[in-house]
Amino acid sequence: MSLSKIGNISKGFNHQRTNPESSGEQEDRRLGAQTLSNAGISIDVDPTDNPEQLGSNTLIFTKILDLDIAIKEQLADLANDPSMELMENGADKYGTILLRGADKLTRNFEEIFSCIDHLPITESNDIVTSLRAKVSELALGLKGDVIKAGLDWQLLRSTYANDVAAMSADHVRRVADTIYSFMDMSDANIQSIRELIHDSRSFNELLHLAHSYVMNNDELRGTLESWSGGNNEGHYIRGLGRRSEIAEDIYQKFLEAWRLGDDYAREGWRHKAPIAVDIVLAGNILHIVVRDYGHSLNLVMNTVPDQQDNILIQYHMSKVPNKAMAYQLPGISTVRHAYAGGQWLASSKNLGGEIINFVKQVPTDIDSPIAQAILHPENK
Structure with missing residues (x-):
C-alpha cells in the first residue's frame, strides 16, 4: 500500500x-x-x-x-x-x-x-x-x-x-x-x-x-480476565487480559510507586502515585490507563520491539491542567485545552521504567495555575 x-x-x-x-x-x-x-x-x-x-x-x-x-x-x-x-x-x-x-x-x-x-x-x-x-x-x-x-x-x-x-x-x-x-x-x-x-x-x-x-x-x-491481586491497599492497580512478563513488570513498578506513600518525592514524583491504573494486554497490544494524570492518561503500544529493540508508545490525555508542562512531554504533537497527545520510542529493555518516568511528568489538576496559586500564594 x-x-x-x-x-x-x-x-x-x-x-x-x-x-x-x-x-x-x-x-x-x-x-x-x-x-x-x-x-x-x-x-x-x-x-x-x-x-x-x-x-x-x-x-x-x-x-x-x-x-x-x-x-x-x-x-x-x-x-x-x-x-x-x-x-x-x-x-x-x-x-x-x-x-x-x-x-x-x-x-x-x-x-x-x-x-x-x-x-x-x-x-x-x-x-x-x-x-x-x-x-x-x-x-x-x-x-x-x-x-x-x-x-x-x-x-x-x-x-x-x-x-x-x-x-x-x-x-x-x-x-x-x-x-x-x-x-x-x-x-x-x-x-x-x-x-x-x-x-x-x-x-x-x-x-x-x-x-x-x-x-x-x-x-x-x-469484563476482562484479571491476573493481578485486584484492590491494593485502598486503591487499585489491575492487570487485565493476557498475562506477560512485560505487563507484570509494569504492574509491579506502578505498585512499587504507590507503596512509596508520603515518601513519593524520593523517587521523583511531584504527587502521590496514581490512585487507579489498568494494565490491559490483548494480543500484542498493551493499553495502560492512568487516572488523575492528565485527568485520564492512555498509553498504547505494541509489545513486539522493532529491529532496534524500541517500542513506539502513543499517548493521549483527556485534559491539560498545565500547558507549559504538557509541551515538555517527550514526543508531544498536539496540545489543546481539552486534550493532548503524542508518541515516543522507548527502549524495550527498560520499558516499565520509561513508562513510570513519563507518567511522573504528566500534569495533574494540582499542577494547574489556579491550584498552584491557591496552594502557594507566596509565589504570586
Missing part, C-alpha cells in the same frame, strides 16, 4: 501487525513507521471465530482490536489508484470497488458490534444500536453517491474523500471532549455519544468514534 493512499485515515492509535515476511519487507515495516501498510496486531484467535466460539472476554476484546485495524486498512485501500484513470473502463471498475467496499465495511463493522454484544456492558445497547443505524446510513449514502457519480472521475474521487476518508478537526475535538477513560456513563453522556454518532459524516469518523468508545470503556475493561 502506498503512502499516498493513507491520507487522513491514520487517526488515533496505530497498532502493528506481525506477519511472516522477507527481510526487505521487515526493514520497511519497522515498528516506528507510521503507515497503515504495517498496521495491525498479532492475535490469539482465528479471525473467522464467532464471539461464542472464543469463550474469553479477553479474546473477544482482542478480536475487536483486530477488526478495527482491518477496517482502517480497508478505508485506505478504497482510495483510487491513479493508474486506474488510464485504464479502459477504469471509472466503472473503481465505482464497483466502492460499491463492494460499502458492503464489506458494513460486514466488518457488524462483526465489531457483534463482539460488543457478547460482552456484559450494560450501557452499550443504545450506543451499538445507534452505531448500527449509522453504518447502514453511511453505506446507503456511499452507494447512492457512487451511482450519481457514474463515470465522472472527479465525482468518484470526491465520493471517496467525503463518504469514506473525511476526518474533520472538529469531530476529533468533540470525540476527545466527550469520550475518555473514567468518565461517568450517565444518561446525558450516553446521549452526547449518540449525538456524535449522528453527526459522523464518513466511515473514517465513525471508526474513530467507535475506537475511542472501545478503548476508553471502563466497564468493558472490567
Whole structure:
C-alpha cells in the first residue's frame, strides 16, 4: 500500500501487525513507521471465530482490536489508484470497488458490534444500536453517491474523500471532549455519544468514534480476565487480559510507586502515585490507563520491539491542567485545552521504567495555575 493512499485515515492509535515476511519487507515495516501498510496486531484467535466460539472476554476484546485495524486498512485501500484513470473502463471498475467496499465495511463493522454484544456492558445497547443505524446510513449514502457519480472521475474521487476518508478537526475535538477513560456513563453522556454518532459524516469518523468508545470503556475493561491481586491497599492497580512478563513488570513498578506513600518525592514524583491504573494486554497490544494524570492518561503500544529493540508508545490525555508542562512531554504533537497527545520510542529493555518516568511528568489538576496559586500564594 502506498503512502499516498493513507491520507487522513491514520487517526488515533496505530497498532502493528506481525506477519511472516522477507527481510526487505521487515526493514520497511519497522515498528516506528507510521503507515497503515504495517498496521495491525498479532492475535490469539482465528479471525473467522464467532464471539461464542472464543469463550474469553479477553479474546473477544482482542478480536475487536483486530477488526478495527482491518477496517482502517480497508478505508485506505478504497482510495483510487491513479493508474486506474488510464485504464479502459477504469471509472466503472473503481465505482464497483466502492460499491463492494460499502458492503464489506458494513460486514466488518457488524462483526465489531457483534463482539460488543457478547460482552456484559450494560450501557452499550443504545450506543451499538445507534452505531448500527449509522453504518447502514453511511453505506446507503456511499452507494447512492457512487451511482450519481457514474463515470465522472472527479465525482468518484470526491465520493471517496467525503463518504469514506473525511476526518474533520472538529469531530476529533468533540470525540476527545466527550469520550475518555473514567468518565461517568450517565444518561446525558450516553446521549452526547449518540449525538456524535449522528453527526459522523464518513466511515473514517465513525471508526474513530467507535475506537475511542472501545478503548476508553471502563466497564468493558472490567469484563476482562484479571491476573493481578485486584484492590491494593485502598486503591487499585489491575492487570487485565493476557498475562506477560512485560505487563507484570509494569504492574509491579506502578505498585512499587504507590507503596512509596508520603515518601513519593524520593523517587521523583511531584504527587502521590496514581490512585487507579489498568494494565490491559490483548494480543500484542498493551493499553495502560492512568487516572488523575492528565485527568485520564492512555498509553498504547505494541509489545513486539522493532529491529532496534524500541517500542513506539502513543499517548493521549483527556485534559491539560498545565500547558507549559504538557509541551515538555517527550514526543508531544498536539496540545489543546481539552486534550493532548503524542508518541515516543522507548527502549524495550527498560520499558516499565520509561513508562513510570513519563507518567511522573504528566500534569495533574494540582499542577494547574489556579491550584498552584491557591496552594502557594507566596509565589504570586
